[in-house]
Amino acid sequence: xxxxxxxxGSIIEPPWETPLNRGSFGDxxxxxxxAMLLVDASGKxxxxxxxxxxxCGYTLSELNxxxxxxxxxxxxxxxxxxxxxxxxxxxRKRPMGNNRSLVLLHRDGHEISVDISxxxxxxxxxxxVLLALHVVDRCSQIEYxxxxxxxxxxxxKQMVNVGIFDIDCVNRRIxxxxxxxELCGNSIDEVITLxxxxxxxxxxxxxxxxxxxxxxVNPRMDGEFRVQFRIVQSSNQQSDQQQERxxxxxxxxxxxxxxxxxxxxxxxDITQRKQREKMLQQHRNETEALFKQQVAMLTASAIAxxxxxxxxxxxAYSEVAxxxxxxxxxxxxxxxxxxxxCFEQAQLAGHKLYELLNFLQNNTAESEILxxxxxxxxxxLLARGDGYGEFSLLLNLESxxxxxxxxxxxxxxxxxxxxxxxxxxxxxxxxxxxxIRISVATLALENMAMVSIIDNGPGVDQDTLERIxxxxxxxxxxxxxxxxxISRALIEANGGRLWVDPDCKHGARFHFTLPFA
Amino acid sequence: xxxxxxxxxIIDDDAAVRHSLTLMLTQQAFTVQSFESAQEFLxxxxxxxxxxxxTDLQMPGLDGLQLQETLSKRACMLPVIFLTGHGTIPxxxxxxxxxxxxxxxxxxxxxxxxxxxxxxxxxYENKLKAxxxxxxxxxxxxxxxxxxxxxxxxxxxxxxxxxxxxxLGISHRTVEIHRSNVMQKTGAVHLLELKQIALESNQHKxxx
Numbered sequence: 189x190x191x192x193x194x195x196x197g198s199i200i201e202p203p204w205e206t207p208l209n210r211g212s213f214g215d216x217x218x219x220x221x222x223a224m225l226l227v228d229a230s231g232k233x234x235x236x237x238x239x240x241x242x243x244c245g246y247t248l249s250e251l252n253x254x255x256x257x258x259x260x261x262x263x264x265x266x267x268x269x270x271x272x273x274x275x276x277x278x279x280r281k282r283p284m285g286n287n288r289s290l291v292l293l294h295r296d297g298h299e300i301s302v303d304i305s306x307x308x309x310x311x312x313x314x315x316x317v318l319l320a321l322h323v324v325d326r327c328s329q330i331e332y333x334x335x336x337x338x339x340x341x342x343x344x345k346q347m348v349n350v351g352i353f354d355i356d357c358v359n360r361r362i363x364x365x366x367x368x369x370e371l372c373g374n375s376i377d378e379v380i381t382l383x384x385x386x387x388x389x390x391x392x393x394x395x396x397x398x399x400x401x402x403x404x405v406n407p408r409m410d411g412e413f414r415v416q417f418r419i420v421q422s423s424n425q426q427s428d429q430q431q432e433r434x435x436x437x438x439x440x441x442x443x444x445x446x447x448x449x450x451x452x453x454x455x456x457d458i459t460q461r462k463q464r465e466k467m468l469q470q471h472r473n474e475t476e477a478l479f480k481q482q483v484a485m486l487t488a489s490a491i492a493x494x495x496x497x498x499x500x501x502x503x504a505y506s507e508v509a510x511x512x513x514x515x516x517x518x519x520x521x522x523x524x525x526x527x528x529x530c531f532e533q534a535q536l537a538g539h540k541l542y543e544l545l546n547f548l549q550n551n552t553a554e555s556e557i558l559x560x561x562x563x564x565x566x567x568x569l570l571a572r573g574d575g576y577g578e579f580s581l582l583l584n585l586e587s588x589x590x591x592x593x594x595x596x597x598x599x600x601x602x603x604x605x606x607x608x609x610x611x612x613x614x615x616x617x618x619x620x621x622x623x624i625r626i627s628v629a630t631l632a633l634e635n636m637a638m639v640s641i642i643d644n645g646p647g648v649d650q651d652t653l654e655r656i657x658x659x660x661x662x663x664x665x666x667x668x669x670x671x672x673x674i675s676r677a678l679i680e681a682n683g684g685r686l687w688v689d690p691d692c693k694h695g696a697r698f699h700f701t702l703p704f705a
Numbered sequence: 706x707x708x709x710x711x712x713x714x715i716i717d718d719d720a721a722v723r724h725s726l727t728l729m730l731t732q733q734a735f736t737v738q739s740f741e742s743a744q745e746f747l748x749x750x751x752x753x754x755x756x757x758x759x760t761d762l763q764m765p766g767l768d769g770l771q772l773q774e775t776l777s778k779r780a781c782m783l784p785v786i787f788l789t790g791h792g793t794i795p796x797x798x799x800x801x802x803x804x805x806x807x808x809x810x811x812x813x814x815x816x817x818x819x820x821x822x823x824x825x826x827x828x829y830e831n832k833l834k835a836x837x838x839x840x841x842x843x844x845x846x847x848x849x850x851x852x853x854x855x856x857x858x859x860x861x862x863x864x865x866x867x868x869x870x871x872x873l874g875i876s877h878r879t880v881e882i883h884r885s886n887v888m889q890k891t892g893a894v895h896l897l898e899l900k901q902i903a904l905e906s907n908q909h910k911x912x913x
Contacts, residue, residue, distance in 0.1 A: 407855035492790050493763070493790055496718035496790030496811040496812070497717075497721065497722050497790070497811070498721065499811065499812040499815065500719075500722050500725070500726075500788070500812040501719070501722050501724070501725040501812075502725075502809040502812070502815075503721070503725075503812035503813070503814070504725035504726050504728070504729045504812070504815075505725045505728070507729055507814070508725065508728045508729050508732055509814045511729075511732050511815075512732070522728075526725075526728065529721065529724070529725065533721050533725075536721075668888075
C-alpha cells in the first residue's frame, strides 16, 4: 500500500512550470518509449511520462506528491533511501541490464519486475535523477513461453519418436530438425537440398520417394505427402558397414497460386515395426511350411499304409518263385502259383492307390460365377499382406471381361501362389526393380479367359522347366515344392489349364485359363 | 537251431502277407502258423509253444506293441520280430527296449528275415536253457529241510560257520552237520557250485 507519510515535506517549484518543461524537454520526455521518471534530490517525483504513469497506476499529479520510495515495496524502501543518498553523493551512469532486477510497486499493490537505468541531470542548477524503467517481465515471459513450447515440442518429438521436416518446394530445400538428422545418421546438415536427402535414401526406395513427392506437389491431387522408405546410414566412419533404417513420412503440402510452396510434416522411425513384421511373417511362413509338411507326411503315410502290405506280399512271393525255380526247375507249379499271387497283389496295390486318390479328391469344391478382375485384386491384397509385396505392379485388367465359372478360393490360392513365386524369385535374385505384370485376356476360340502372371525375375532354366510342375520339386531352400503341382491340379479341377512359357530367359511367364460361365 | 521243434508264428491282418511269408518260410523248412490278429493268437495256450513271433506293428485291434506287453505280462518267452510299414523311431525304440529281437521294414527280404529268425531262435534257446537250470536248482533245493535252507542262505552270503551258529543260536557243530547235508543233497562239491545253484533257483534270499 502507498504510504501517505512518504508524501510529506515542502512542495518545491516543479520543473514543468519551467520554460524548459513546456518546450522540447517536456516533449522529449513524454516521447520516450520507456517509462521515465525524474526525481529530485529529496526523492520527490517531479516528472513522469505517460508510460510511467500507466506502469505504476498513478496520475501525474498523484505522482508529484509521492516520494520515489512509494513506488517500491515496503521491504526495500529503507535500503533504497540509503542507496539514493549514496548515489547522489557519487552520481554515475547506471545502464540497464546489469542483472539487478528491481521491483516496482503498482498502485493496486502488485509487484512488477523492472530493470532501471539511472543518470543524474542538472536542470536549472538543481540536481535530479532521471530513471528509465524497463519492464523485464513481458519480455522474459515471452522468452519463457517460447522456451516452454520448444521443450514441450522436443518432449513430444522424443516421445513419439518423430523428426520434423519443412520442404521449401520452390528452392527444393529441406529444413531438417535434430531428430531427423539423427535418423539420417547425422550425415546431413540442418538445411539440405532434396538431392542431398535422396543420396541417403536406399537406392531401391528412391523411385517411390520421388513418386510420392511428385504426387504431393501436384496441385490436382490432395497434397498429401506420405511414403515409407529406407535410409542407409554408415554405422561409423572407418568401416564400410552400412545400417538400414525404415522411416515413414507424413506431410501436407501448402499451395500458393496453384503451385506447391511448402511441405511440412513429420518423420518417424519404423525400423523396429518393420523388423517385427518381418519376423512375424517369417514365423507365419515357417508355420505354414510345417503344416504343409505335416499334410505331406500324412498323405505319404496313407499311401505307404496302402502299399506296404501288397509290396511285402509281392516281394515274398517273388522270392518264393525264384527259390522254386532255382531249387526245383522241373516242378514249376509252386512258382506259377507264387507269380500269380504276385500279379494279383500288384493289381490290388494299383486299385488301392486309385481308391485313395478318389477319396482325397472327393471333396471337390463348388464352382461359382466369378469376376476374375476382382479375384485378381483380392489375391494381390492377400499376397502383399503375406509379405510378398516388394514389386511394382502393372495390372492389365479387362473391365468388360465376362464372368468365369470357378471356385473362388481355389483360384485365389493359385494366384497368390503364382504371385508369391514371382516375388520370391525376384527377391532371391535381388532384382533392382522387381515388377509383376498381371493381365487378363479372352481366348475366343476356346471360350476361355486367360490370366497371365509375368515377372522380370531370373526366369526359369530348361532343366527346371521340365520338372517345375512335379510334386516335391523346388528351387527354394525352404518350401516343399508342392505349390505349382497343387496349383495346376486346382486349375484343372476348375476346367482350365496352367502352363509356363518355355522361353523364360527374361522372367517367368505363367498363364492359366478358366471357362467362361 | 532245431527247426523241427520250433514254430514261426506269423501275425498280420493282411492275408497275402501271411500267405506269402508262410510259403517263403515253409520253403526254408520252417514250421509256420499264422494268425490274422493278435487277439486270435492270444486265445491259445502259449505255454507249450516254442519258436518266435513275427508280427505286424500296425494292426486293427491290438497292435504289435500291445501284443508285446501282453506277452510279457503272461511271462511268455517267445521272442518277437516286428514288421512295419513306416514305424516311427519312438515306436521302434519302445519295442527294442521291451525286448524285441528285431524291427524290420516292409517289404522284407528273405535274407533279413532268416537272420532275424535265427537270432530269435538262439535267443529263445538261451532262455529255455536258463529256465531249465532254474528248475533243476529249485528241484534240488526242495529236498532241503527248513533249517538246511536257512544255513544255505547264510553260506551263500559268505558267513562263516561260527557266524551262522551265532545268528541261528545253534552250536558250531550243528551248523557243520547242516552244511554237509546241504552239500550232499545238492550234489555240490564246493562252495562256488553251491552259490551257482542258489543263484539259478532265485531263492537264496528266501529265509529270514
